[in-house]
Amino acid sequence: MLKLSVVPASYIDESPIGYTLRLAKSNGFRYINAMINKTIVNKIVKNQLSEFKFNDCKISHLYKENDSHIRNPLFKHNQAINPKVCLSCIFENKKISYYFQSPYSYLCTKHQCPLIDTCPHCKQSLSWELSLLDGNCTNPQCGFKLKQHSFIHPELTEKEDVSDCLLAGYLASNPATFFLTQTKWASHSSQLKLINDGYKLLNNKDVGQQWIKKLINNLPFYPKSFASIPFKILVKNINSADWPCIDIMKDALLKENSNKTNHECNLVTQAGVAMDLLGVDLFNLRQLNEKNLITIRNNERLTKKTLVDISNIIKKLRKLEYLPSMTPLSEQKSKMVFYDISPAKILISILNGELSAGYRPSTDLISSILIEPDELKNYAIKYFAKRLGNKVTLEQTKEMTGLPIKTLYNLKAKGILNTPSWYRPGCKHFCVFEDILKLRESLSDTQLSLNL
Numbered sequence: 001m002l003k004l005s006v007v008p009a010s011y012i013d014e015s016p017i018g019y020t021l022r023l024a025k026s027n028g029f030r031y032i033n034a035m036i037n038k039t040i041v042n043k044i045v046k047n048q049l050s051e052f053k054f055n056d057c058k059i060s061h062l063y064k065e066n067d068s069h070i071r072n073p074l075f076k077h078n079q080a081i082n083p084k085v086c087l088s089c090i091f092e093n094k095k096i097s098y099y100f101q102s103p104y105s106y107l108c109t110k111h112q113c114p115l116i117d118t119c120p121h122c123k124q125s126l127s128w129e130l131s132l133l134d135g136n137c138t139n140p141q142c143g144f145k146l147k148q149h150s151f152i153h154p155e156l157t158e159k160e161d162v163s164d165c166l167l168a169g170y171l172a173s174n175p176a177t178f179f180l181t182q183t184k185w186a187s188h189s190s191q192l193k194l195i196n197d198g199y200k201l202l203n204n205k206d207v208g209q210q211w212i213k214k215l216i217n218n219l220p221f222y223p224k225s226f227a228s229i230p231f232k233i234l235v236k237n238i239n240s241a242d243w244p245c246i247d248i249m250k251d252a253l254l255k256e257n258s259n260k261t262n263h264e265c266n267l268v269t270q271a272g273v274a275m276d277l278l279g280v281d282l283f284n285l286r287q288l289n290e291k292n293l294i295t296i297r298n299n300e301r302l303t304k305k306t307l308v309d310i311s312n313i314i315k316k317l318r319k320l321e322y323l324p325s326m327t328p329l330s331e332q333k334s335k336m337v338f339y340d341i342s343p344a345k346i347l348i349s350i351l352n353g354e355l356s357a358g359y360r361p362s363t364d365l366i367s368s369i370l371i372e373p374d375e376l377k378n379y380a381i382k383y384f385a386k387r388l389g390n391k392v393t394l395e396q397t398k399e400m401t402g403l404p405i406k407t408l409y410n411l412k413a414k415g416i417l418n419t420p421s422w423y424r425p426g427c428k429h430f431c432v433f434e435d436i437l438k439l440r441e442s443l444s445d446t447q448l449s450l451n452l
């Protein structure tokens, strides 16, 4: 317990740290650390010191939780640990409200003026120091009188919208974000600038288009589906889908093309995202890892959440020469279905040098990989032959023959499609691979209507 001679009364909505600053000032301290050490200051800021006492006065009654119903992927607790102040409140009674410690507070509701968290003179973030209570910059090298800044967005009244702006602002200033790391506290400095930048990104057409251009230029030789990861992170995590720029940015993603800058980042993202982009499963990802085509961050066990660097795949694909006789894999889907060969198998064969292909960045990976149709057909037939004796599910049989499930059951009843001989419960949903081949031969070309 700390004995102090002057113990002022607290204000109703005062923050514990704001009160502590006032207490230090009333007792003649020049710096907060002359009264209590940094660790205690940090704990008060994070509301972790409920039993802390000054004389007989506890500050626990000042602890309140802010906006617990809002979720932002950038931090776990809705508690900002850097100061934000309203200069009018400061001049009136040196009060720093606990509302201002919500990461989503950007206005003082009493004075209707924007909060400040950065010195307009030295551009440094403010810190919990006594000079705050005089309306001065807390940087000892500066000490400049703080001034109100001008941005205010009258439409921005809902906390959920401010949360969207905060995330958008973070992505606007970090356009090479391919995964988010959640911190425990809202510890980003200059949150008000982030909110303002995010508001512009979500509302201003030019700002939105410029950002998309940046995303595409960050990954110049990648399919657009890869370059658009930061945009997908934004769309997935915002509370409202009604921001005017979302559709504009979607359009820009289709239209913008990379200007092939030399600047290029490495693409590190969660394995789950990589699987979607590459069209592979976890088993394939392990195969790619064995060939050093992906790198697992921190040598973790590979799960969907593990961070993986997939840049080497694109580096290798980029070396493949594209010839005019080649056709995008996306236009040869029917062949892949007919021979029951997955894009993942094809990708791995290309990367292993077993199948020749070309590469030309397009919307997604499957349309960026090009193969000569005959080359793919020969490769597929060879792969197909290796699978004789395999079992195939009814769903796959439906894809491979183009026949409805009901017809397939009838054919099973007639003995045209057989259940594998090692019958076990559940196996009646499987067919013998050779039966499917025979069935396909007996069906006319028109029925199959496959472009081969």
Ligand SMILES: [Zn+2]
Residues within 6 Å of the ligand: 086, 087, 088, 089, 090, 108, 109, 110, 111, 112
């Ligand atoms: Zn105020």
Ligand SMILES: [Zn+2]
Residues within 6 Å of the ligand: 119, 120, 121, 122, 123, 124, 137, 138, 139, 142, 143, 144
């Ligand atoms: Zn300053």
